[in-house]
Every structure is written in structure tokens, then in C-alpha cells.
Amino acid sequence: MDSRIIQNIDSRDKISLNGLWQTIIDPLENGYYNHQYGLRTKKAFYKNRKMKSPSDLIEYDFDSDYQLTVPGDWNTQMEKLYYYEGTIWYKKSFDFKKKTNSKVLLYFEAVNYQSIVYLNGKKLGAHVGGFTPFQFDVTDHLIEGENFIIVKVDNQRKKDGIPTLNMDWWNYGGITRSVHLINVPNSYISDYNLQINKQNSKYIEGWVAIEGAEDGEQVVVEIPELKKQISVFTTNGLAKFKIKASPKLWTPGNPKLYKVTLKSKSDKVNDDIGFRTIETKGSKILLNGSEIFLKGISIHEEAPFGLGRVSSKEECLILLNWAKELGCNFIRLAHYPHSETMIKEAEKMGFLIWSEIPVYWSVAFDNQETFANAVMQLEDMISRDKNRAAIILWSVANETAEGASRNIFLKKLTDKARKADASRLITAALNSQTNKGNEIAIEDKLGAYVDVIGINNYCGWYGGKPSSCADIKWTNNYDKPMIMSEVGAGALQGLHGEKNERWTEEYQQAVYENNIKMMKNIDFLSGSTPWILMDFRSPRRHLRRIQNDYNRKGIISEQGIKKKAFFTLKDFYLSQDIKD
Known part of the structure; x- marks a missing residue:
């Protein structure tokens, strides 16, 4: 799993993986453990095996099993799952055509609560926590043509979890927020931060992080409405800046947002950002x-x-x-x-x-x-x-x-x-x-x-x-x-x-x-x-x-x-x- 989550996916070239996913309800986690509670490999559900001869014994089939909508919780989509807490496997097949000089990120906005993600039968990684995003660089795992993602989702409450066993809201399970494939250049703007200076509101300051950047790479920050543009340069993938400006400050009565553009030599990101102080x-x-x-x-x-x-x-x-x-x-x-x-x-x-x-x-x-x-x-x-x-x-x-x-x-x-x-x-x-x-x-x-x-x-x-x-x-x-x-x-x-x-x-x-x-x-x-x-x-x-x-x-x-x-x-x- 990538350590730095890409900022502002709304500004990105995205392919939605939302819609109907094939699912298997697995309360005993039979697709993950064998009868001796050892980890399955060849017969694990994430392999998505198919019969090759009439004598093959394969005791699961995503394509003939239930379907659930993503994004969405399973509790309200199927009456039998209303109180269900446990494992459900999700599978999505999709066609993919590779682009040159680019990377592809598989981005989950949220999955509740514990998830393990596989692509074409190989494990990408795991995530714990039901309300924050996570992503994987899948550039080298995708193939031309048909691919399939399988996600093991487990919403069981745990004593040492966050939240813990006891809570006063519904433990909705599933891939509860959207899933995307995000295309980015090989070197891309992964993160950034722009804020008003706490000591002097006449300045906007911040930083831009470039994944795959070389030292000294130019980054341009533009706020057209304020007629501001500044060029800064990366050190260890980070470019810091400070701009003298007097923006109208964001308030509930006037929630002013400025168009901001960030550019590197191979990438460009737009955002709408407001400026205010709080103390x-x-x-x-x-x-x-x-x-x-x-x-x-x-x-x-x-x-x-x-x-x-x-x-x-x-x-x-x-x-x-x-x-x-x-x-x-x-x-x-x-x-x-x-x-x-x-x-x-x-x-x-x-x-x-x-x-x-x-x-x-x-x-x-x-x-x-x-x-x-x-x-x-x-x-x-x-x-x-x-x-x-x-x-x-x-x-x-x-x-x-x-x-x-x-x-x-x-x-x-x-x-x-x-x-x-x-x-x-x-x-x-x-x-x-x-x-x-x-x-x-x-x-x-x-x-x-x-x-x-x-x-x-x-x-x-x-x-x-x-x-x-x-x-x-x-x-x-x-x-x-x-x-x-x-x-x-x-x-x-x-x-x-x-x-x-x-x-x-x-x-x-x-x-x-x-x-x-x-x-x-x-x-x-x-x-x-x-x-x-x-x-x-x-x-x-x-x-x-x-x-x-x-x-x-x-x-x-x-x-x-x-x-x-x-x-x-x-x-x-x-x-x-x-x-x-």
C-alpha cells in the first residue's frame, strides 16, 4: 500500500470501478483458511479459479453468486445481510489498455473495516480502518485486456480496533465509497498544502510533493484571480513556497474559493482552495x-x-x-x-x-x-x-x-x-x-x-x-x-x-x-x-x-x-x- 495518498482525486484522470460487483458471503472465511485454519493458496477465493474439465472440483464461483452495488453497504442491499458482520468477497472484472509513460493507481475511498486487495490473483496489500482512503500502484500488475480485482472485506468489530467492540451506530460493511483507477504520469504531483500564514495573513504558504521527482525540478504555483504565480524547485521531492497576497478570507457568509493550479514538468493539478485563520x-x-x-x-x-x-x-x-x-x-x-x-x-x-x-x-x-x-x-x-x-x-x-x-x-x-x-x-x-x-x-x-x-x-x-x-x-x-x-x-x-x-x-x-x-x-x-x-x-x-x-x-x-x-x-x- 502506498504511504502517501494522492491528493484531490477529483482533479485526476479517473476510471470508475463503481457499479455491480460479484460477491461471495463467507462467514467461516472458507475462501481464506482451510479446514485446519491454515492459509489457503491454490484454492483461495482470490485466485478466481474456473473449471477446466468436467471433473474439476471448485466449490465457489463469483460469476454465478450474489451481486452488490459499489459504493454501498451490504446491510441494506440484502435483507439476509442486515445484521451480518463477517467476511464478504468482492470481485470486479474490467478491461484495461495501457498508456505509455504513465502509472496507474488503484484507489479506494473507503472500505469497512479490514480489507485485503488482490489483482489478477496476486496480493497487493491490506488496509485497516473503515473511513479513510488507501491506494496501490498497480502499473506493473495490470495486463492488456481483461483484469479482475478481488477484495476480502471483513467488518467484524474488534476489542483492539478503532472503533472498538461497543458503539452506537450501525456497523455498515462493504466497499462503502467509490473505487477508481487513476492515471498519472511517471513523475506526478502526489500531495500539496496551501494555507494562509498564521502570523501574517498577507502571505500564502505551502508545499508541493512530487512522486519520482529529481532534485531541482521546477514547480509552478498559480492563483489566477489573485494574479499570482511563483516558481520553486524540489529538494528530496518537496518544493516549498511563500506568496505575498491578500485573498478574500473564507467565511460562512462568503465561502470564497480560489482556483489554484499546480504544475510540474510532467503533471498538472487544479483545486479550489479557501483561505482563513482560526484561533x-x-x-x-x-x-x-x-x-x-x-x-x-x-x-x-x-x-x-x-x-x-x-x-x-x-x-x-x-x-x-x-x-x-x-x-x-x-x-x-x-x-x-x-x-x-x-x-x-x-x-x-x-x-x-x-x-x-x-x-x-x-x-x-x-x-x-x-x-x-x-x-x-x-x-x-x-x-x-x-x-x-x-x-x-x-x-x-x-x-x-x-x-x-x-x-x-x-x-x-x-x-x-x-x-x-x-x-x-x-x-x-x-x-x-x-x-x-x-x-x-x-x-x-x-x-x-x-x-x-x-x-x-x-x-x-x-x-x-x-x-x-x-x-x-x-x-x-x-x-x-x-x-x-x-x-x-x-x-x-x-x-x-x-x-x-x-x-x-x-x-x-x-x-x-x-x-x-x-x-x-x-x-x-x-x-x-x-x-x-x-x-x-x-x-x-x-x-x-x-x-x-x-x-x-x-x-x-x-x-x-x-x-x-x-x-x-x-x-x-x-x-x-x-x-x-
């Missing part, structure tokens, strides 16, 4: 030097209308337009990196973004392999999205229990995040506050490591009555901004009753009304992302006729119908004096 000052968040209140909502990568995992631009836009109608200028993309499409569409629409990795609940904090997995997912998330001005917060964790090993793990993770990207703020969502009667104190040691403190607090749902929330007072051990990263209650859309009757829209609305009163009295509050935009599937939710495998804390139903709380939150956001 904290005491308990305030400053965007481009001005205080901003983040009017947000949390969003899962759950497709509207009961379709499963989000797999299309159209589904992203439905969710984003609901958030826009709510009055948001900010979204928390929980609890894992969402698709590149989601990030780019949100940026164009003027949403600031909180992006996070699934270090969630009971992680194996003492396990070094678990930490390495978390670091890989963090660095892959940052690498893919570092040029998106909309992202202002990298989150390293959600609702992790306090403890020495956890604190060490997350301190090291925040250090890794800052090393990978010093231009953004670091956060985490905490739920370990100290209750002192009618007062709640933020004392979690993780608060010392992050720039912005996220707080998950479910007053009125998991503790207290809705009316008990309004008068709660908050104190903060840290002179840092706080975002109320989760607050809310469950309601079945269409179920009505008294305000003290659980699961009714009225109860959910009462929780919102009283928590909004509470939030208005928190002087160090810089924003909120209530839980959550839309109802989403979760195997933890067993209450039939109410939950029916859905977490009902959405303020919109999975069928797109708004609940009363939607309008309560919208009114709160309309009342805020926001400086964009």
Missing part, C-alpha cells in the same frame, strides 16, 4: 480575527430515507440543505471521517466543520497497536482534508472514560495531530463532568490537551427532568472555549403527548427548550452541535414500535420529516448575533 482567545473562537458563535448540528453518515450508508453526492446535499435550513454555520461530522464529497460540498455551502476519528468509548488504551491504528486514521484524515478551509477542528476522541492510560493515549494523539497540522484547533467530546448539586464543573484532564473543549451532556434524557436543566450553572477549570457537542433527547416522529411523556415530540422539544436556556447562561460557550440531525440506525436500540433499530435523537426522521425540536433549535440559532 482561540481565552474562551472565544476567532475566525479571521473575529469572534464567532458556532451554530451547529451533529451528523452521521447515514443516508436519508432509510437507504443505509451515505454513498452519493445527492445524499450529502440533502443532509447539508437540512442543516442550512436549520440555520447552521457549523457541522460536527460524527464519529469518523466522512466522505471527501461531504467535506467539499459543505465547504462550498459555507459550513465550518468538526471532523473526528472513531476513538470512541471503551478503546484499548494500553494497546500499542490500537494507538498506531488511531494515529494512522488521524493522519489519513488530516492528509486527505488539510486543504479544506472549512475544517477548523480535528477531534481525537468521543466520550472516553477518564484514566491514566486514556490520558496518556490522548495526550500523545493530540501531539500527533498538532505535528501533522498546526494550523487548526484540536478538540474532543467529553462527558466526564463533575456534578456539584446544581453546578457542573469541567475538570477532565483532557481539557488541558485540547484547544476547544467539547461537552456531551444529556440533561433531561439520561438524568434529570427537562425542567431541571434550565438553571444548571457551569464552571470551567480551563480558560478555553467550550462547544456543547451533544445535547438532546429521543422522539418518534409523529408521536405526540404531554411534555413529560418520553418518546413524544413534545418531550424532545421540552428538553431542547430547557437546555437552550442553560446554554444561554454559559459565558464560555462558543457553539453547539446538538445530537443529532437525523435518526440513524443503531443495533443498541431495541425498543420496538419506537426505536426499531434507530437512535431516535434526530430532530428529523429517517424519512425526512422534521420534529418539533427542529424548529425550537432553529429559533435559537436565528436569535444569535453571528459575525460571519
